[in-house]
Amino acid sequence: MLSPNEVKTVLEAALLASGVPLTIADLRRLFDDEVGGDTIRRLLDELREAWAGRGVELVNLASGWRFQTRPEFQRYLERVNPEKPPKYSRAVLETLAIIAYKQPVTRGDIEDIRGVTVAPTVIKALEARGWIDVVAHREAPGRPALYGTTRAFLDDLGLRSLDELPPIDDLVASLDLAAPPADAAPALDGTSPADASPPAEPQAAAA
Amino acid sequence: MLSPNEVKTVLEAALLASGVPLTIADLRRLFDDEVGGDTIRRLLDELREAWAGRGVELVNLASGWRFQTRPEFQRYLERVNPEKPPKYSRAVLETLAIIAYKQPVTRGDIEDIRGVTVAPTVIKALEARGWIDVVAHREAPGRPALYGTTRAFLDDLGLRSLDELPPIDDLVASLDLAAPPADAAPALDGTSPADASPPAEPQAAAA
Amino acid sequence: MTLELVHDADAAPAAPTAKVHGEALAELPADLYIPPDALEVFLEAFEGPLDLLLYLIRKANLDVLDIPMAELTRQYLDYVEVMRHRNLELAAEYLVMAAMLMEIKSRMLLPRPRLAGEEEAEDPRAELVRRLLEYERIKAAAQKLDEMPQAGRDFLRVEVWVEETLAKRLPRVRAEDLAAAWRGLLRQARVRQHHRVTREELSVREHMSRMLRALADGAFREFTTLFDPARGVAVLVVTFLALLELTREALVEVTQAEPFAPIYVRRTGEPEVAAA
Numbered sequence: 271m272l273s274p275n276e277v278k279t280v281l282e283a284a285l286l287a288s289g290v291p292l293t294i295a296d297l298r299r300l301f302d303d304e305v306g307g308d309t310i311r312r313l314l315d316e317l318r319e320a321w322a323g324r325g326v327e328l329v330n331l332a333s334g335w336r337f338q339t340r341p342e343f344q345r346y347l348e349r350v351n352p353e354k355p356p357k358y359s360r361a362v363l364e365t366l367a368i369i370a371y372k373q374p375v376t377r378g379d380i381e382d383i384r385g386v387t388v389a390p391t392v393i394k395a396l397e398a399r400g401w402i403d404v405v406a407h408r409e410a411p412g413r414p415a416l417y418g419t420t421r422a423f424l425d426d427l428g429l430r431s432l433d434e435l436p437p438i439d440d441l442v443a444s445l446d447l448a449a450p451p452a453d454a455a456p457a458l459d460g461t462s463p464a465d466a467s468p469p470a471e472p473q474a475a476a477a
Numbered sequence: 478m479l480s481p482n483e484v485k486t487v488l489e490a491a492l493l494a495s496g497v498p499l500t501i502a503d504l505r506r507l508f509d510d511e512v513g514g515d516t517i518r519r520l521l522d523e524l525r526e527a528w529a530g531r532g533v534e535l536v537n538l539a540s541g542w543r544f545q546t547r548p549e550f551q552r553y554l555e556r557v558n559p560e561k562p563p564k565y566s567r568a569v570l571e572t573l574a575i576i577a578y579k580q581p582v583t584r585g586d587i588e589d590i591r592g593v594t595v596a597p598t599v600i601k602a603l604e605a606r607g608w609i610d611v612v613a614h615r616e617a618p619g620r621p622a623l624y625g626t627t628r629a630f631l632d633d634l635g636l637r638s639l640d641e642l643p644p645i646d647d648l649v650a651s652l653d654l655a656a657p658p659a660d661a662a663p664a665l666d667g668t669s670p671a672d673a674s675p676p677a678e679p680q681a682a683a684a
Numbered sequence: 685m686t687l688e689l690v691h692d693a694d695a696a697p698a699a700p701t702a703k704v705h706g707e708a709l710a711e712l713p714a715d716l717y718i719p720p721d722a723l724e725v726f727l728e729a730f731e732g733p734l735d736l737l738l739y740l741i742r743k744a745n746l747d748v749l750d751i752p753m754a755e756l757t758r759q760y761l762d763y764v765e766v767m768r769h770r771n772l773e774l775a776a777e778y779l780v781m782a783a784m785l786m787e788i789k790s791r792m793l794l795p796r797p798r799l800a801g802e803e804e805a806e807d808p809r810a811e812l813v814r815r816l817l818e819y820e821r822i823k824a825a826a827q828k829l830d831e832m833p834q835a836g837r838d839f840l841r842v843e844v845w846v847e848e849t850l851a852k853r854l855p856r857v858r859a860e861d862l863a864a865a866w867r868g869l870l871r872q873a874r875v876r877q878h879h880r881v882t883r884e885e886l887s888v889r890e891h892m893s894r895m896l897r898a899l900a901d902g903a904f905r906e907f908t909t910l911f912d913p914a915r916g917v918a919v920l921v922v923t924f925l926a927l928l929e930l931t932r933e934a935l936v937e938v939t940q941a942e943p944f945a946p947i948y949v950r951r952t953g954e955p956e957v958a959a960a
Contacts, residue, residue: 490844492842493842493843493844494843494844494845494846495843496841496843533842543841543842544841544842545835545839545840545841545842546839546840546842547839548833548838548839550839551837551838551839551840554840558840561836561837562834562835562836562837565830567731567826568731570826570827570829570830571731571822571823571826573826573829574822574823574825574826574829575822577825577829578822578825589815590815590818590819590822591731591732591734591819591822592732592733592734592735592777592781592815592819593731593732593733593734593775593777594775594777632835633834633835633836634829634832634833634834634835635832635833635835635839642825642829643825643828643829643832645821645824645825645828
């Protein structure tokens with residue numbers, strides 16, 4: 271007959287080696303049903319406590335018990351994971367670049383710069399990521415939304431402010447674009463009506 | 478900067494979560510290379526000691542470090558884990574032994590030693606297990622494939638290198654069966670009795 | 685021909701097992717009589733002629749280094765004969781080995797010529813002995829390999845579930861990626877306009893976004909509350925430029941009831957109803 275500690279050692283090994291959650295019934299089979307379900311439950315609780323504060327935790331799921339990594343450690347683990355991290359499409363990256371460097375901008379502005387239509391999914395992807403949001407609406411026909419980057423965007427890119435984005439004026443120079451056309455207009459004026467419309471009624475703001 | 482204990486917690490979580498052995502270089506990537514290899518090696522040794530006496534052990538294999546269950550616990554674990562790897566026939570095991578101890582060898586070499594044809598299924602079974610693969614082709618008519626064992630073979634047998642295979646020389650100490658140079662036409666002299674190394678003189682074997 | 689007893693029980697070959705009439709048969713009968721039912725099993729139990737020869741040698745405790753060829757050949761041929769009588773399909777290797785054994789046996793009967801200055805001519809059995817010993821070595825190695833703890837059979841890899849539900853894998857973007865994307869845009873467009881974006885302008889634009897957020901509720905804000913003197917003159921200037929730019933783009937409305945009265949700023953347009 272195994273001692274409680276030995277039972278616990280076997281339980282731990284079985285759970286660590288199992289790819290799937292194990293039920294109490296599964297775990298009882300480890301001992302040919304010679305250890306009671308209550309004892310196993312109690313030892314599982316002890317095990318769970320023993321693992322507190324480690325990178326891996328013992329959890330009780332609907333389908334049984336299993337060891338799993340704590341979410342906080344995911345950022346370390348994914349660095350060794352050979353799996354390639356997903357990448358944003360060029361459309362998403364360019365849209366993000368335009369919003370970051372030229373904010374606040376409307377979708378129309380982005381389309382003007384990119385020369386192609388911007389799919390709603392592109393904007394949605396960036397909004398879902400919490401990197402951009404609507405900061406206002408431009409007073410123009412259709413009152414298009416004006417997008418800007420968020421605090422989370424700066425945090426995720428490790429920037430303290432937009433100033434820390436790589437400067438791109440030197441790039442312009444290197445591309446021999448330094449000399450602006452005489453009638454150079456601000457980049458976004460195309461969509462921005464010259465005559466500002468009168469302010470709208472003050473209204474209760476949505477929280 | 479993480480404390481040594483935090484580094485150890487991350488190392489443990491990463492190794493517990495990885496199905497494949499991790500090298501020191503892999504483990505350094507966990508910390509964006511900010512923790513030195515020596516520190517990691519030392520912490521791995523500490524971890525290994527911390528796991529002594531448990532059902533799971535940290536081992537150093539051909540392709541890196543890995544947690545695995547101790548063989549003593551297999552009799553419990555197999556009760557919940559009925560899935561077992563195939564039990565190999567003598568033909569497969571002998572073929573594997575020839576490849577492991579005499580690599581690189583061709584199928585012809587294996588047939589010379591065993592004295593029978595080697596069924597393609599035998600080679601396939603070992604290839605499917607990931608234990609052997611084609612390492613080159615011998616410069617001979619037909620350019621036969623030369624087989625060798627893989628890292629997975631060493632890992633699965635818990636070895637760091639081929640040196641750790643059990644020595645078999647003591648079995649027939651009286652005979653010089655040293656393999657001929659690898660580039661000699663047939664790796665195993667069974668096919669060329671003419672230049673075979675002289676067999677030992679008949680000796681009285683001690684009973 | 686010498687017949688030495690060289691090997692102890694530990695050298696006895698792993699006897700093939702078979703079931704005859706439901707009873708386990710541990711080893712071949714000494715007289716080589718093989719129960720018909722078991723024959724097929726035995727044939728399969730041997731991995732080939734070398735394996736069979738080794739079995740015969742070890743079973744009879746023959747000295748592998750000084751094989752009595754006549755005896756061995758007789759036993760071997762008996763065995764092959766039994767197999768042939770049973771009409772079992774005999775692998776060609778068994779017949780080749782039979783021929784080889786007979787050839788060695790006949791050479792053993794001939795006197796070995798000794799040439800001046802040379803060592804004794806090679807024993808006709810040498811090659812066979814070498815092959816038998818090498819095969820025996822491999823047999824032992826195979827057995828040892830099989831006895832080693834093996835992943836999946838004797839131990840299991842630990843692979844703890846990686847919990848990813850809370851920390852979902854998201855694409856990583858670096859600031860340089862954005863610069864690269866911008867560069868790409870410039871290259872494509874060959875720029876219809878002058879897209880000069882300077883650090884200063886960026887700051888202005890950042891403050892434009894910030895100010896629009898601060899004014900999101902659409903309410904009037906007192907002009908001075910939009911400035912944070914604690915952040916220094918540069919920021920004050922940039923904030924002011926942002927306000928001017930917003931005004932120019934008609935995104936905010938600046939009002940003053942009379943000279944020197946407080947200046948109020950508020951967002952133009954509908955408040956962010958949709959933002960919720």
